[in-house]
Amino acid sequence: MLSKGTWAMDFHAMDFDGYLKQAAADTDAAMDRFLPPEIERPGTIHAAMRYCVFAGGKRLRPVLCIAAAEACGGKRQDALPAACAVELMHTYSLVHDDLPCMDDDDLRRGRPTCHKVYGEGMAVLCGDALLTEAFAVLARSKSVEMIAELASAGGSRKLIGGQVLDLEGEGKSLSLEELIRIHEAKTAALLTTSIRLGAMSAGADEAQIAALIKFGHALGLAFQVLDDILDVTQTTENLGKTAGKDTAVAKATYPAVMGLEESRAEAARLTAEALEALAVFGENGARLREIAGRMLLREF
Amino acid sequence: MLSKGTWAMDFHAMDFDGYLKQAAADTDAAMDRFLPPEIERPGTIHAAMRYCVFAGGKRLRPVLCIAAAEACGGKRQDALPAACAVELMHTYSLVHDDLPCMDDDDLRRGRPTCHKVYGEGMAVLCGDALLTEAFAVLARSKSVEMIAELASAGGSRKLIGGQVLDLEGEGKSLSLEELIRIHEAKTAALLTTSIRLGAMSAGADEAQIAALIKFGHALGLAFQVLDDILDVTQTTENLGKTAGKDTAVAKATYPAVMGLEESRAEAARLTAEALEALAVFGENGARLREIAGRMLLREF
Numbered sequence: 251m252l253s254k255g256t257w258a259m260d261f262h263a264m265d266f267d268g269y270l271k272q273a274a275a276d277t278d279a280a281m282d283r284f285l286p287p288e289i290e291r292p293g294t295i296h297a298a299m300r301y302c303v304f305a306g307g308k309r310l311r312p313v314l315c316i317a318a319a320e321a322c323g324g325k326r327q328d329a330l331p332a333a334c335a336v337e338l339m340h341t342y343s344l345v346h347d348d349l350p351c352m353d354d355d356d357l358r359r360g361r362p363t364c365h366k367v368y369g370e371g372m373a374v375l376c377g378d379a380l381l382t383e384a385f386a387v388l389a390r391s392k393s394v395e396m397i398a399e400l401a402s403a404g405g406s407r408k409l410i411g412g413q414v415l416d417l418e419g420e421g422k423s424l425s426l427e428e429l430i431r432i433h434e435a436k437t438a439a440l441l442t443t444s445i446r447l448g449a450m451s452a453g454a455d456e457a458q459i460a461a462l463i464k465f466g467h468a469l470g471l472a473f474q475v476l477d478d479i480l481d482v483t484q485t486t487e488n489l490g491k492t493a494g495k496d497t498a499v500a501k502a503t504y505p506a507v508m509g510l511e512e513s514r515a516e517a518a519r520l521t522a523e524a525l526e527a528l529a530v531f532g533e534n535g536a537r538l539r540e541i542a543g544r545m546l547l548r549e550f
Numbered sequence: 551m552l553s554k555g556t557w558a559m560d561f562h563a564m565d566f567d568g569y570l571k572q573a574a575a576d577t578d579a580a581m582d583r584f585l586p587p588e589i590e591r592p593g594t595i596h597a598a599m600r601y602c603v604f605a606g607g608k609r610l611r612p613v614l615c616i617a618a619a620e621a622c623g624g625k626r627q628d629a630l631p632a633a634c635a636v637e638l639m640h641t642y643s644l645v646h647d648d649l650p651c652m653d654d655d656d657l658r659r660g661r662p663t664c665h666k667v668y669g670e671g672m673a674v675l676c677g678d679a680l681l682t683e684a685f686a687v688l689a690r691s692k693s694v695e696m697i698a699e700l701a702s703a704g705g706s707r708k709l710i711g712g713q714v715l716d717l718e719g720e721g722k723s724l725s726l727e728e729l730i731r732i733h734e735a736k737t738a739a740l741l742t743t744s745i746r747l748g749a750m751s752a753g754a755d756e757a758q759i760a761a762l763i764k765f766g767h768a769l770g771l772a773f774q775v776l777d778d779i780l781d782v783t784q785t786t787e788n789l790g791k792t793a794g795k796d797t798a799v800a801k802a803t804y805p806a807v808m809g810l811e812e813s814r815a816e817a818a819r820l821t822a823e824a825l826e827a828l829a830v831f832g833e834n835g836a837r838l839r840e841i842a843g844r845m846l847l848r849e850f
Binding site: 352 | 711
């Protein structure tokens with residue numbers, strides 16, 4: 251028989267499942283409105299864009315954006331352009347990352363990658379269009395500061411810079427410091443920006459934004475450590491993308507550099523750091539805390 | 551012996567050469583300030599971006615942007631972010647267009663294309679970074695409307711849409727109507743946007759912007775007709791890119807669809823249409839008129 255406490259926890263968990271589901275659904279509905287319909291010419295690119303965007307992703311970045319906005323007292327409606335923009339930017343980076351001249355991946359979220367379905371040329375253009383659309387959608391927020399923030403997170407010093415270091419690091423033995431630099435640029439920057447844009451859409455103050463940047467940074471690194479761990483420990487079927495890929499191409503990963511157990515400990519340490527940064531939000535930070543906890547629970 | 555009239559014309563021509571040169575130099579100086587330096591990590595991508603941007607282009611789009619701003623009474627300084635942004639967007643589209651999975655071109659402006667020098671993966675990322683930088687730079691204009699305009703011109707309905715139609719039309723026999731649709735999307739849209747952003751940076755009124763859109767549209771199509779003509783009539787050396795490429799891949803071009811002489815006539819007709827649209831600017835439209843005239847003179 252379950253104790254009262256367990257029931258309460260289960261109820262809370264169900265409640266939070268509903269929150270995550272609704273935030274993702276609201277983002278999907280907004281992206282569906284913002285993206286050109288497939289019937290609009292040229293139909294192929296619009297079909298390709300939708301194929302990549304509506305691929306059953308967890309919408310982690312939009313959910314973080316929305317939860318950050320709500321933690322700062324903002325309205326979800328006002329956070330949606332930013333939530334969609336970060337997801338479009340994330341999706342474009344996956345499409346280009348999967349190309350034969352980059353990571354050369356055939357599977358993504360359990361389905362054939364964009365270039366496998368639409369051809370390489372179309373996949374390049376599809377990524378370009380998703381990136382451009384991210385800025386078109388964010389322009390709906392009417393905030394130049396938010397656009398500048400997204401352009402910075404997606405630029406050659408951060409998101410793209412991370413891909414470059416990743417590309418150049420393949421087959422080389424990287425130090426932990428170099429590995430962290432790659433992941434800060436490649437993953438943590440866009441996660442932090444998702445949170446930051448949510449806060450900006452809510453008109454958050456400097457102290458709130460500073461705390462959220464700290465949170466996002468630690469969370470982003472934790473997320474990448476977990477991704478590396480999953481690549482080693484999960485099967486292709488469970489993962490929805492080709493497993494063991496990183497090892498196959500001798501890519502520097504946390505498990506490769508510091509071992510599996512140390513990597514798990516590092517993920518836990520980073521998650522604790524992220525949770526600590528949320529202290530200033532008190533009860534308003536509950537959902538962000540929960541999201542961070544769930545990100546860790548994927549594996550443990 | 552030269553008549554007085556001829557001297558005046560020569561002096562005017564020299565004067566205008568100076569104007570074009572200075573507008574291009576001001577754009578280059580601004581782009582040099584805006585783009586990350588090569589010494590900044592990751593150096594490869596910053597070197598690649600600068601290799602593609604500083605390749606001796608004529609800066610037609612920035613010059614149009616600046617001349618439109620000045621025709622509307624604006625200051626060059628205020629037009630520079632837009633002038634740089636359109637050139638960065640144009641450059642990214644060339645880098646991706648040259649990729650093996652797209653037009654597969656080895657030469658651009660007389661030099662090896664980006665992927666020939668830096669590899670395919672880096673060329674994809676370089677294009678991505680230039681596109682992202684276009685929005686970062688334009689954010690300096692502090693105008694969300696201008697950012698929305700650039701995102702629209704660069705999106706799947708226009709610039710990228712044109713590339714898609716182009717890609718899908720290869721080897722097929724296109725009607726003149728389809729050909730025009732491709733070029734409106736691929737070339738005219740960004741030229742029109744260059745002019746429009748210049749006008750917006752100057753705080754132009756609706757009538758001025760409407761006239762400039764008409765001008766830009768006709769000019770953009772004229773420019774594409776001329777480009778097609780040059781591909782047929784010029785050598786690779788003169789052109790700085792692989793000549794006869796369009797014919798070799800059975801691409802629909804104006805000369806292929808309507809013949810060379812008809813194409814020349816069409817270019818002249820479109821140029822006249824462009825000049826007519828400038829009438830409302832009176833003497834203030836002189837530089838835009840001159841630019842249009844020179845674009846035609848490339849060939850005749």
